[in-house]
Amino acid sequence: MIKNFKWLLFASLSIALVGCSDDDTEDGVGEVPISAGTADFSKYVALGDSFAAGFSDNALFKKGQENGYPNLLAQQFMLVGGGEFTLPLMNDNVGGLLFGGNPNPSFGPRVYLQGFLNPTTPIIVPIPESSTTDVFQHLTGTFSNLGVPGAKSFHLIAPGYGNPAGLATSPASANPYFVRMASSVSTSVLADALAQNPTFFSLWIGGNDVLGYATNGGVPTSQDPISGNDITPPATFEFAYNQLITQLTAGGRKGVVANLPYINTLPFFTTVPYNPVPLDEATATQLNTQLLGPVKQILTALGEGDRIATLTAGSANPLLIRDESLVNYATQITGALMAGGVSQAQAGLMGSLYGQARHTKKLANGSFTDFVLLTSRAVIGTPQAGVPAPFNTVGVTYPMEDKRILTGTEVAEIKVATDAYNVTIKNAADANGLALVDTYGIMNQLLNGGVRYGNIHISASFITGGAFSLDGIHPSPRGYAYIANKFLEAIEEAYGSSIPELNIGNYTVQYGQTIN
Known part of the structure; x- marks a missing residue:
């Protein structure tokens, strides 16, 4: 089962917060005569x-x-x-x-x-x-x-x-x-x-x-x-x-x-990378086959399969986000899931959640397409109130709100x-x-x-x-x-x-x- 992740995402932070180097010099180094030049700084x-x-x-x-x-x-x-x-x-x-x-x-x-x-x-x-x-x-x-x-x-x-x-x-x-x-x-x-x-x-x-x-x-x-x-x-x-x-x-x-x-x-x-989600093998498999996998198949048939990534065991999986610039396929997802035997309630929930969902991405040259806001780190992996498990893990099965991500x-x-x-x-x-x-x-x-x-x-x-x-x-x-x-x-x-x-x-x- 999916666990409720909660973490702060930073690189190594072993630091010295205060202090000067041994060879620091005093303000005003050098022997060039000081001058205002052509400027007047009196006011x-x-x-x-x-x-x-x-x-x-x-x-x-x-x-x-x-x-x-x-x-x-x-x-x-x-x-x-x-x-x-x-x-x-x-x-x-x-x-x-x-x-x-x-x-x-x-x-x-x-x-x-x-x-x-x-x-x-x-x-x-x-x-x-x-x-x-x-x-x-x-x-x-x-x-x-x-x-x-x-x-x-x-x-x-x-x-x-x-x-x-x-x-x-x-x-x-x-x-x-x-x-x-x-x-x-x-x-x-x-x-x-x-x-x-x-x-x-x-x-x-x-x-x-x-x-x-x-x-x-x-x-x-x-x-x-x-x-x-x-x-x-x-x-x-x-x-x-x-x-x-x-x-x-x-x-x-x-x-x-x-x-x-x-x-x-x-x-x-x-600071927060586009791909901060840690998953074990069992959770990655569950997401790929039971939860997000069926949505990816439906979107693939619609020519939008690249919205959903294939997740892997490890600590560098992308976030699931809501992108309001995308065509909303909520109706199509709901209908296809119901035709496949999913209950109306669950199919409707998945349609509403994933109609405009996608995983965060970066460009091929290494620069980021999507930027995760520093303030968003506190909600990644937390349970979304009012949404049943296993669809309630923010950034994993529950798409992060648009206001928490700056898209490309x-x-x-x-x-x-x-x-x-x-x-x-x-x-x-x-x-x-x-x-x-x-x-x-x-x-x-x-x-x-x-x-x-x-x-x-x-x-x-x-x-x-x-x-x-x-x-x-x-x-x-x-x-x-x-x-x-x-x-x-x-x-x-x-x-x-x-x-x-x-x-x-x-x-x-x-x-x-x-x-x-």
Whole structure:
């Protein structure tokens, strides 16, 4: 019989989470004279989304904000005439938000690595503390870092994006993080940036224009600023981005912008393999002959037999998923099974389950067609409530929901949009002589072998790679330092600056439960 599997699926996770190499050097290595070049860093403002805000470990918190790449850049800019850089700091290092004193499950505390269930299974849990940061306790003053978690390109130019009343509308028209720091209920992120008369800016925006769709497994919802997951149309992105650049560069103002990586370079999409199902010989035989085998025969007669794979004894069998892009053969499966003597009840159940079911796949060249979301690992092999055995094992006999898998078709949609966004970003950078950070290339390098700084190696591997935090999307402290160095490189190339880079060995790989 099929057993109820439950596991977390990771590669070897023997790691040292904190520390520096013996031959790490101090920040500012080298004897080249430091210089601002042709840039003026006296008033620097940063615009963007959660990456600019310093989001990490599934939350925004004080230490994360301080270790975000804009704040790290501002520290280095001070060496060449940069001025004060202000942050809309959270109240604590717990993260999460209160709404009028009440916790909101959509904005919970940060997570941390509690330990390991066994050598390869990490236990990642929320901080056992409550947030003290309330959305409606408005901050006073102006803020140099205007990174807003959850913001899409067009949100940065939207008036009222910081209006508390907009949190209660349907769909919502405001963002709680900007509500805390907006200068007025009618302002926009861009307006608050320009009001400071900046001399230099950074802009990294566009990730959320596709990320919500991706993390929701390709299931669209709306453009709600809080929970919307639709892909932003490239024309909308182009309009918003050009509005941002036109106003930010007015008067010849200089700045640095960044393009966008493919979302499937992030550990959130690459950690759980497409084929994580362990089966013994008896279970594989049962699936192939009694449960999925008859469905495969019916689909083969319909010319769709490759939807269902032949399973084998071992630990590398593909997941069974529901793919809503497929023709639904529920009626045909039900009818054929009943004609073969299966009861109407069971035939109907199998038709409804397997009409749009298939096994996950990868391309012949080794790249993945389907990406299993990091958050899906917890349900693989668990029993599906309300479904009788043996058809209730999630990912084995019960197809995983579409929202838990990013299919090849959905990946292609995201790539098309991302490519279009990157054309817009490059054109804007070229037309205005702006520094351009190639995060598309950077993330690919982290995914494919990683990079080395002295004895330090970082990559996109979840936990072990050191570049990403425990949410699998946002950088770790070391990852943010690496990104800041890439911004510095682009700035130096564009403006002839000579600014000491950061020693990434001085930044921890992961935050612990307690942050000093």
